[in-house]
Amino acid sequence: FAELHAAVPGLPLASSRVLPGIVLRRDFAAYCPADGELRALLVTEPLRPALTAPGVEFIVDSEGQYQASLRWITRRTEALMKHLQSNSVNLLLSSAKQEEVVIYYAKLYGVSVVECLSSEEMALISEITGVSPYAPFGDNLDRDITETAVVTFCQPLLLVSKRCVHIGFSSVCAFQPHCLILCGPVDGVNEQHAAALQEAFTMLQQVFKTVDQ
Numbered sequence: 734f735a736e737l738h739a740a741v742p743g744l745p746l747a748s749s750r751v752l753p754g755i756v757l758r759r760d761f762a763a764y765c766p767a768d769g770e771l772r773a774l775l776v777t778e779p780l781r782p783a784l785t786a787p788g789v790e791f792i793v794d795s796e797g798q799y800q801a802s803l804r805w806i807t808r809r810t811e812a813l814m815k816h817l818q819s820n821s822v823n824l825l826l827s828s829a830k831q832e833e834v835v836i837y838y839a840k841l842y843g844v845s846v847v848e849c850l851s852s853e854e855m856a857l858i859s860e861i862t863g864v865s866p867y868a869p870f871g872d873n874l875d876r877d878i879t880e881t882a883v884v885t886f887c888q889p890l891l892l893v894s895k896r897c898v899h900i901g902f903s904s905v906c907a908f909q910p911h912c913l914i915l916c917g918p919v920d921g922v923n924e925q926h927a928a929a930l931q932e933a934f935t936m937l938q939q940v941f942k943t944v945d946q
Contacts, residue, residue, distance in 0.1 A: 734931045737912050739750075740923035741892045754901035755861075756890060756912045757854065761898060762831060763839045764889065765823070765848040771884035773824040773900075774817065775855060775866040780825075781810055781832045793932045795880050803822035807834060814838040820878040824887055828855050845887060858882065863905035 739756050741748075814835070817825070825831075825839065827848045839846045850858075859865055883903035890899040892914065913930070916925070917946035918924040 734927075734934060736851075736853055736908060738927060738930070739892060739897070739912060739914055740920065740927060741895075741914060741916045742918065742920050742923055743893050744918075746917055746922075746926075748914075748916040750914050752899065752912045752914060753909075754886070754899060754912065755854075755857065755865040755910050756892075756914070757847055757850065757898040757900065758895065759847065759849060759898065760896040761845055761889065762848045762873045763836050763844065765840060765843045765845045766825050767843070767845075767887075770903075771887055772881040772883055773826055773862075773864075773884045773887075773902075774822045774878065775864060776825060776827045777855070777866045779829050779831055780813060780827075780835045781806060783853060787895050801924075811838050811841075814842045814844060817844055817878070818842040820881075822878060822881060824884055826850060826855070826858060828852065849865060857910075858902070861902045861904050861906070861908065861910055 739758055815838075823844060825844055825846045825848075827846065828850045829848065831839075831846060831848050836846060848901065855866065864880055864882040867878070867880050885901040885903055887898070887900045890897040902910070915923055915926055915930075917926060
């Protein structure tokens with residue numbers, strides 16, 4: 734329930750509504766509008782390539798070596814984003830904070846980015862789409878990317894002064910997610926209404942479990 738409702742203070746209760754899909758309460762790190770069906774990739778790690786593996790010491794002997802290392806990172810990042818584009822990936826949903834070089838090349842190659850998703854949000858998206866987070870890319874950029882989720886729409890949503898991301902997914906199960914936008918004059922009222930609704934849904938779950946038995 735926490736991931737399927739958004740409380741919006743400062744508006745009358747009558748402004749409450751139900752939206753298809755889910756609302757992520759953060760703004761795009763990169764937004765590239767696109768028409769039609771999109772392909773989303775879930776990632777849990779920064780996409781900027783590391784110079785060494787964990788636990789391995791990397792020694793730079795000169796400024797020239799340092800600059801060469803930065804150029805290598807930039808080229809690898811660009812190659813990665815180009816690889817996503819060639820595999821029709823339009824949207825990155827990341828639980829990790831991505832670095833500026835990733836955001837720059839994402840914009841350049843038409844890939845929208847939403848970062849810093851919670852583990853609960855990532856788990857919900859995986860449940861809806863049946864897609865697991867993509868494994869680290871490593872040095873292999875020739876492999877086709879098949880672990881993508883189908884996105885029916887992806888757009889900014891403004892809730893009073895809060896910029897959010899509104900996404901619709903093609904669900905692989907009977908669960909068709911909708912998000913409740915719960916409006917009220919102050920936070921306390923919204924919290925009371927949210928708690929009452931959650932209790933009502935819990936009661937309905939118990940009722941249907943009893944009927945099934």
